[in-house]
Structure formats: structure tokens, C-alpha cells
Amino acid sequence: MINTPTNQLSFSDASCGTGLKNALAMPRAKVISTVSDSGIRGRGGAGFPVSVKWNLCGLAKGDKKFVVCNADEGEPGTFKDRVLLDDFAALVFDGMTIAAYAAGASEGILYLRAEYAYLRDGLEEMLRMRRKEGLLGENILGSKLNFDIQIFMGGGAYVCGEETALIESLEGNRGEPRNRPPFPIDMGYFNQPTVVNNVETLAWVSCIFEKGAAWFKDQGTEGSAGPKLFSVSGDCQKGGVYEFPMGITIAELLTQVGGDDAKCVQIGGASGRLVPSSEFNRRICFEDVATGGSIIVFGQNRKALDIAENFLEFFEEESCGQCTPCRDGNEKLLKGIRMLKDGTCSMQRLLSLKDLAETMQLASRCGLGQSSPNIFLDVINQYDNEFELTSDANSEPECRIGA
Ligand SMILES: Cc1cc2nc3c(=O)[nH]c(=O)nc-3n(C[C@H](O)[C@H](O)[C@H](O)COP(=O)(O)O)c2cc1C
Ligand code: SF4
Secondary structure, three states: OOOOOHHHOHHHHOOOOHHHHHHHOOOHHHHHHHHHHHOOEOOOOOOOEHHHHHHHHHHOOOOOOEEEEEEOOOOOOOOHHHHHHHHOHHHHHHHHHHHHHHHOOOEEEEEEOHHHHHHHHHHHHHHHHHHHOOOOEOOHHHOOOOEEEEEEEOOOOHHHHOHHHHHHHHOOOOOOOOOOOOOOOOOOHHHOOEEEEEHHHHHHHHHHHHHOHHHHHOOEOOOOEOEEEEEEEEOOOOOEEEEEEOOOEHHHHHHHHOOOOOOEEEEOOOOOEEEEHHHOOOEEOOOOEOOOOEEEEEOOOOOHHHHHHHHHHHHHHHOOOOOHHHHHHHHHHHHHHHHHHHOOOEHHHHHHHHHHHHHHHHHOOOHHHHHOHHHHHHHHHHOHHHOOOEOHHHOOOOOOOOO
16 A cells, blocks of 8 residues: 655645745746755756756747656656645646746646546646636736646656657657757757756745745755655555655665665666665765655565566666667666576676676667666676576577677
8 A cells, every 4th residue: 555645745835826926026037046046956867957957948049938847757666746746736837837937938738647647637627727816828927927838648658758758759759769969958849948847846846936945955965955755665564655855865764664674675766776785874865876756665585686677678668769779788688687587697698798788878879778777787786696607608699789
């Protein structure tokens, strides 16, 4: 059962429209500097500074600018954005409107995960109410801001959460990542300057304009300000959505969720890092182990190779196939893990698979292929006591991309 104590989240005492009203009363430059003072970095995983993104989009040339809220939430083990959209959507829409004011955008799009279709009617109703209340449309709250929001349904693939694939999907194309640069802030939706932010990022922005930049900055660490939502699942007593300050140690988090005797924890979903119990003193923040919010707890009876096999099956399925390192590499890493399970993998093959994994990290076009080898490398480096290698003479030839 998922235990989601939403009344314990900071969002529960934030009020709809207050942060937005405060932001619209400031000049644009002050909105950007307030966001910068808060130190907020994007909550979608990469941790890009929000103020920099908004400022660059504001400076970019374009006929029209867009704000996209990334609600694709496809990372395995992540469900905190769903809770936000269910219980605190007004704060997300306020945040999108503040972003539009700061970046000079006139249109907003909520890109909603296909599996969250059941949320759509409620969200559309909320948008209708906001138009009636002057929180969307022309001259929002008596200001000069004209801005409205539409909802688009996601394409149903994990890679559509990657911001350039998301934009392709919005344009009606296959959701395949673009080469970058140009970045969306310069050439995004229909080649116009576009801010893409995660649901949680936008909800925190509303709180920052209600509670103050210092309220946010005073929590977390030097390089990772503020509180963060975590989706906790797996072998623990109290899975659910939690709010903790950035910089919490893995051990502290596990105590809170009833997972103290864990064998290892996957931080950041399938594309994140597998941290063994010997490293539970590490901090969850951009300076140490970064995460978009997914925390999957593995108990003592879990086998490391099974975990790797499960995630690599996911990546093999979800690779969009555009670039060879990812298309071919995930298949080969999965095969390698199965050979390790069967006891048919040699040292020579393992070393060549390691090379392959490192090449994928460097040569893949987008974050999917750059991060999918993490689980392979973490398992073979940390859990080499869980498999045995066969002699080179009995093994298949070396493994290379394209071979
Ligand atoms: C394969 C892949 C999937 C992603 N999925 C999501 C997602 O579901 N939600 C999200 O906010 N960001 C996702 N991202 C990150 C986005 O590309 C982008 O960095 C993010 O939406 C920016 O928002 P932020 O600056 O507020 O973090 C994904 C990235 C990759 C490489
Ligand atoms: S890394 Fe994978 S998902 Fe990304 S563009 Fe290449 S094939 Fe597609």
C-alpha cells in the first residue's frame, strides 16, 4: 500500500494564487532574481538552475514563447508528480504562470503522462475555473500578462519525458530526442523559445513567491537548496511520497520509511545509481547522489543481477533506436547480464562489456543511453561476489557495438 501523507508536505499550507499575485506585483527582473536567490534547481533530474533557464528564454528571440510543464513522469519508481497534480495542481498552474511572466511566454502546455488520463477532466475543470477567476487569459490579475494553458496527452514512451523528445511528440512527431544545441530555450516547440520544467519545480516556485526565497534557501545544502519530494517504493514498511530537505543521507531516509535493513537502494530510478549499504552515509543531493525523486529500496534477499536484468529489459524496450550505442548497447548489456546469471560470461567478455558501457555513457545522443549503463556498471563493480566468470576458452567472442 502507498502511504502518502500529503498533509505533511509544505504544499498543504500554500494557497492558490498567492505566490502568483506576489510575483506579478514585481518587475520581471525581480522575479528572476528572487528565483535565483532561492537557489532552486530543476526537480526533473538534471538540476539545471531555474532562474538561468527562465532568463535565457526571456532573452531569446522568437515570435512567441512557450512554457511546458513536463508531467510525463515515466521514470520507474516515480509517482510524486501524480500526487502533486492530484492534490496541488493549482500551485503547478500558478508556477507555470509565474514562469510565463519571467520568460515572456504567452502559451503554456501541460504534457500529461498517458497513464494519467484519469486526471485530465479535473485538470481541465480547474483551468476553466482559473479563466473565470482571472488567473488565466488576458491581463491576469490586472497585470499586463496574457497567458493560457492547454493539456496535451503524452505519447506513452519513457523517452517522451526527455525534453526534446517531448517537444517532438507535442508537434505530432515520433517522440525522438533532438541533437542539442540548439536547446529548447532557443529553439523548442515549433522552433520557438520554450521553457520546459518539471511539475515539482513549478509547484515549488509558487511556494517560493508565497513563503520567500530565504524560506527555500534555508533548507537543503549549499549546492542543492530546498526541500524535495521523494517517491519511495520497494522493500520498506512505509512506501509513499515524502518531503525531505535535500542533503538527507540515505540512512536517515531509510529510517523514516522503515527500510533500515536494506541491502541497497536505487536512487534516481532505473537510470540512477545503485547504492550499497556500505555507502548509506551518502547524501541525496546534486553534489553527491542526484535524483529526480525515485527511491527504490531492495531488501537482503534481492539478487543484484536480477535488479540489473529488470532495468536493462526496460531500457532495451524503451530505447528509441535512433543512435547505435543505445539501440545496440542495451541489448548487449542485457545479454551480458543473462550470461553472468547463467555462468557463461568470461573475464574477456566482461571487460569488453565494461568498455561498451562506458562508450554508451559518452556517445549516446540523450540521457537515456547515457545513463542506462549505470546499473550494469554498479552491479558488476559492487556485487562481483554474486557471480562467477567462466574461462576465456569456453566463452563467445568479444562483444562490440554493431557486431
Ligand atoms: C529519458 C529521459 C526521461 C525523462 N523523463 C522526465 C520526466 O518524466 N519528467 C521530467 O520532468 N523530466 C524528465 N526528464 C528530464 C527532462 O529532459 C528535463 O530535463 C526536465 O523536464 C527539465 O525540468 P526541470 O529543469 O524542472 O528539472 C527526462 C530525461 C530523460 C533523458
Ligand atoms: S540514447 Fe537511446 S533513447 Fe536517446 S536518442 Fe539514442 S537511441 Fe534514442
